[in-house]
Every structure is written in C-alpha cells, then in structure tokens.
Amino acid sequence: MANELVHQKFHHILDETLIKEILQVGVFRHFSKDDIIIDVNQPLKYIPLLLSGSIKILRGDGEGDDLLIYFLEAGETCTMSLACCMGTTKSKIRAVAEIDSYLVMIPVDYMQKWFHSNESWRNFILESYQTRFNEMLETIDTLAFMKMDERLLKYLKNKVILYDSNMLDTKHQDIAEDLHTSRVVISRLLKQLENEHKIKISRNKIEVLV
Amino acid sequence: MANELVHQKFHHILDETLIKEILQVGVFRHFSKDDIIIDVNQPLKYIPLLLSGSIKILRGDGEGDDLLIYFLEAGETCTMSLACCMGTTKSKIRAVAEIDSYLVMIPVDYMQKWFHSNESWRNFILESYQTRFNEMLETIDTLAFMKMDERLLKYLKNKVILYDSNMLDTKHQDIAEDLHTSRVVISRLLKQLENEHKIKISRNKIEVLV
DNA sequence: TTCGCTATGTAATAAATGTTACGTAAGTAA
DNA sequence: TTACTTACGTAACATTTATTACATAGCGAA
Numbered sequence: 001m002a003n004e005l006v007h008q009k010f011h012h013i014l015d016e017t018l019i020k021e022i023l024q025v026g027v028f029r030h031f032s033k034d035d036i037i038i039d040v041n042q043p044l045k046y047i048p049l050l051l052s053g054s055i056k057i058l059r060g061d062g063e064g065d066d067l068l069i070y071f072l073e074a075g076e077t078c079t080m081s082l083a084c085c086m087g088t089t090k091s092k093i094r095a096v097a098e099i100d101s102y103l104v105m106i107p108v109d110y111m112q113k114w115f116h117s118n119e120s121w122r123n124f125i126l127e128s129y130q131t132r133f134n135e136m137l138e139t140i141d142t143l144a145f146m147k148m149d150e151r152l153l154k155y156l157k158n159k160v161i162l163y164d165s166n167m168l169d170t171k172h173q174d175i176a177e178d179l180h181t182s183r184v185v186i187s188r189l190l191k192q193l194e195n196e197h198k199i200k201i202s203r204n205k206i207e208v209l210v
Numbered sequence: 211m212a213n214e215l216v217h218q219k220f221h222h223i224l225d226e227t228l229i230k231e232i233l234q235v236g237v238f239r240h241f242s243k244d245d246i247i248i249d250v251n252q253p254l255k256y257i258p259l260l261l262s263g264s265i266k267i268l269r270g271d272g273e274g275d276d277l278l279i280y281f282l283e284a285g286e287t288c289t290m291s292l293a294c295c296m297g298t299t300k301s302k303i304r305a306v307a308e309i310d311s312y313l314v315m316i317p318v319d320y321m322q323k324w325f326h327s328n329e330s331w332r333n334f335i336l337e338s339y340q341t342r343f344n345e346m347l348e349t350i351d352t353l354a355f356m357k358m359d360e361r362l363l364k365y366l367k368n369k370v371i372l373y374d375s376n377m378l379d380t381k382h383q384d385i386a387e388d389l390h391t392s393r394v395v396i397s398r399l400l401k402q403l404e405n406e407h408k409i410k411i412s413r414n415k416i417e418v419l420v
Numbered sequence: 421t422t423c424g425c426t427a428t429g430t431a432a433t434a435a436a437t438g439t440t441a442c443g444t445a446a447g448t449a450a
Numbered sequence: 451t452t453a454c455t456t457a458c459g460t461a462a463c464a465t466t467t468a469t470t471a472c473a474t475a476g477c478g479a480a
Binding site for chain 2: 468477
Binding site for chain 4: 171172173183184187188190191201203204
C-alpha cells in the first residue's frame with residue numbers, strides 16, 4: 001500500500017531505480033491531525049516525502065509565538081529540512097500535521113548521495129526549492145503589504161482550496177495563532193467579513209462565500 | 211583583473227575547470243550605486259555572480275511599493291535568479307546596486323548544464339539556496355514578530371556591518387522605502403532612538419552607537 | 421548674501437491592531 | 451434538568467503605525 005503511494009506520487013519526477021531505493025531505505029510513518037512532526041531546534045536526520053495528507057509549516061520565535069508560512073501537500077518535500085540537513089543545523093521551523101498524513105523519511109546520507117548520483121533527484125530538489133522560494137516570497141508579500149482583514153480572507157480562501165470545501169471546520173483561536181494575532185482581532189474581522197457577505201459564521205464553522 | 215577576482219572570490223567553492231569555463235562564457239558587467247540590475251517582471255537570461263560590491267534585493271508589489279529582503283555580497287549569487295531561470299519565469303524581485311558593483315553574468319544554459327555535470331557547482335547552488343532560505347526566514351521573522359523601532363535598529367546595525375562603519379550615509383526617505391513605511395515614521399523613530407542614545411542624527415548621516 | 425532645493429522636525433489626527441474584561445450562547449456530561 | 455466547559459461577541463481602551471500639513475534647518479548656486 002505504502003509502496004503504491006510512493007510510485008503514485010513520485011513516479012512523474014523520480015526514476016524507477018531511485019524509487020526502489022527509497023522503498024528500501026525509507027522509513028514509513030503516519031501522523032495524526034495536530035501531531036508535531038518536527039519542532040523548532042530539533043536536529044534533523046531525515047528528509048520527509050509527503051505521501052498523503054497535508055502539513056503546516058510554521059515559523060516559531062521559540063516562545064510560543066507562531067506564524068504560518070505555507071502548507072505541504074502530497075508529492076512534496078520539506079525544503080526547510082533540506083536546508084537544515086545540508087548545513088547539519090537544527091530545524092528553524094515547526095511542522096504540524098494539518099490532517100492525518102503519511103510520510104516516508106529518507107536518512108540524510110542518502111539525500112546527499114543521490115544529489116550527486118541521480119539526475120531525477122537533483123531535479124526534484126531543485127524544483128522543490130523553486131516552489132518553496134516562491135511561497136516564501138508570497139508570505140513576505142502578505143506580511144509586508146496586506147492588512148489583517150485581507151490576510152484573513154486569503155487564509156480562508158487558501159483553506160477552501162486545501163480542503164476542497166467552502167465549509168471550514170475551524171475555531172477563531174486557531175486562525176489567530178496561524179496569523180500571529182489575537183482571537184479578539186480575528187473574531188472582529190470575521191464579523192466584518194460576514195457583514196460584507198463574504199463568509200457565514202457559526203460555532204466551529206466558517207462558510208466561505210467568495 | 212576581472213579574472214583575478216573570479217579566482218579570488220570563488221576558488222574556495224568552485225573547481226579550476228569550472229572557473230576557466232566561467233571566464234570563457236561569462237559576461238562581465240559593472241553597475242554604479244543605485245543602478246537597477248534586475249527589475250520585477252523582467253525575464254532572466256543570466257545568473258549573476260557577484261565579484262565585488264553589494265546588491266540590495268527587494269520585493270516590489272509592482273506599484274512602487276518595495277521591501278528590502280536581503281543583501282548580496284561578493285562571492286554570492288542571486289538565488290532568486292536561479293529559481294526564476296529554472297522555471298523560465300520572470301523576475302519576482304528587484305536587484306539594485308547598493309554600492310558600485312562588479313558582476314559576471316552566466317547564461318542560463320550553462321547553469322543548467324553545470325548543475326548536472328559539475329559537483330562543485332552543485333554544491334555552490336545548494337549552499338546558496340541554504341543561505342538565502344535562512345535569510346528569507348529571518349525576513350519573515352522580522353516582519354511578523356518585530357515592531358518598527360526594532361526593525362529600524364536592526365536595519366541600521368546591518369548596514370554598519372555591511373559598510374564596516376558606524377557612520378552611515380543615508381536619508382530618512384531611503385530607509386522608509388526599504389522598510390516599506392513613510393518618512394515621517396522613520397524620522398520619528400530615529401529621534402526616539404537618538405533620545406535613547408542609540409544613534410546620533412545629522413543631515414544625511416546617522417551614527418550608530420550600539 | 422539671497423534664493424531655492426532638499427532633508428528633517430513635529431503636531432494633529434486618523435486608522436489599524438492589540439489588550440483586557442466580561443457577557444452570552446452552544447455543546448456536553450452528570 | 452443543572453452544571454460546566456468551550457467558543458464566540460463585543461465594549462472600552464491602549465498602542466502602534468499611517469497620513470497630512472506645515473515649519474525649519476542645512477547646503478549649494480547665482
């Protein structure tokens with residue numbers, strides 16, 4: 001089953017021999033919603049490839065304050081891990097399972113070896129960096145140029161795409177933590193968005209109308 | 211002279227044969243302070259390697275609003291360019307010469323070729339990505355967790371390191387543009403920092419005391 | 421010197437966001 | 451049902467940042 005998933009999600013970018021090797025050396029792991037996969041300051045010994053689910057990548061200031069940077073989805077890897085592993089430094093981010101997720105963890109040594117021996121792996125790494133770079137730029141844009149109400153709406157719309165449903169199952173407090181603000185601010189802005197007929201609010205639920 | 215610089219700045223990371231090839235295919239260019247090297251939406255055909263000087267990398271929202279992301283220094287390359295070139299997309303950033311700078315521009319095709327054929331180039335690219343990733347994370351931190359007065363002081367201290375002098379030659383308006391705020395705000399906060407004996411202000415000059 | 425330009429100082433005000441405090445409503449378990 | 455917990459609504463206020471408007475200071479050119 002797990003083997004099937006690796007083929008399914010990665011055959012378009014990684015070649016057959018590499019996938020075989022991944023199946024041999026990779027460690028398969030399952031995480032439940034809200035499980036912490038990697039935390040800040042934790043040393044990294046594995047590169048995760050996401051087989052199914054969705055992972056939230058957060059920047060933490062170390063004292064409980066977080067900020068959502070972006071989401072990882074099936075078929076992707078955590079470029080942060082790459083950067084960290086290569087420099088054998090500690091993780092500068094926190095990775096949390098957004099929903100139940102299935103991963104295969106590649107020991108760092110192989111990542112290094114493959115980078116020099118396998119062209120498809122090189123391309124995969126490069127492509128990952130590219131994608132993440134653009135996501136980081138977008139995050140910077142959002143922080144620098146947008147006001148909280150715009151950021152909130154963008155966040156909600158992004159979740160709609162992620163869950164493929166405009167009925168979101170979320171609490172104000174959770175949103176506040178992802179956007180690094182307070183619950184009161186989020187409640188206020190959500191109410192404002194509701195008045196503008198862009199969303200509908202009910203307990204534990206937000207329906208996105210736009 | 212130019213050849214000397216390439217050796218000097220890159221021999222520790224790139225091997226001899228590659229440096230020779232760079233000297234053959236690279237285009238040498240000089241930029242004066244405040245010259246725009248790459249602008250937003252401009253297609254990229256070259257990867258720049260910085261031989262001397264310093265380059266400011268800014269994110270622009272397209273309508274005149276900018277935000278400083280980080281500085282490039284001698285011996286470094288613009289990872290944004292890599293990301294853009296690989297995806298053959300247009301530049302998402304603006305690069306401006308902070309001081310007079312000397313570059314060697316590598317046509318994209320070679321960058322691709324070397325990536326698969328030369329180990330030292332691969333390592334260089336990977337290392338660049340790593341460095342830039344961390345800088346982007348730091349930028350996100352700054353935006354998300356710091357207030358303007360802290361950001362301002364951090365900006366000033368960074369310039370002190372960059373110029374290796376605590377007497378900075380700068381105007382309030384310039385700082386405001388880099389930090390994406392208004393001149394009035396910067397003047398106000400600078401005055402505040404002066405009252406806290408952290409800086410001394412005079413026309414076109416700021417002396418950093420901490 | 422005087423004129424004119426640019427950079428800076430600062431007040432007044434507005435808008436956005438953060439904080440505290442408390443009330444109420446929806447769900448849950450006894 | 452009652453009691454309890456959790457999520458949400460909202461007022462009142464503080465702080466931070468943005469905006470407008472205008473004054474003054476430094477400097478160079480004529």
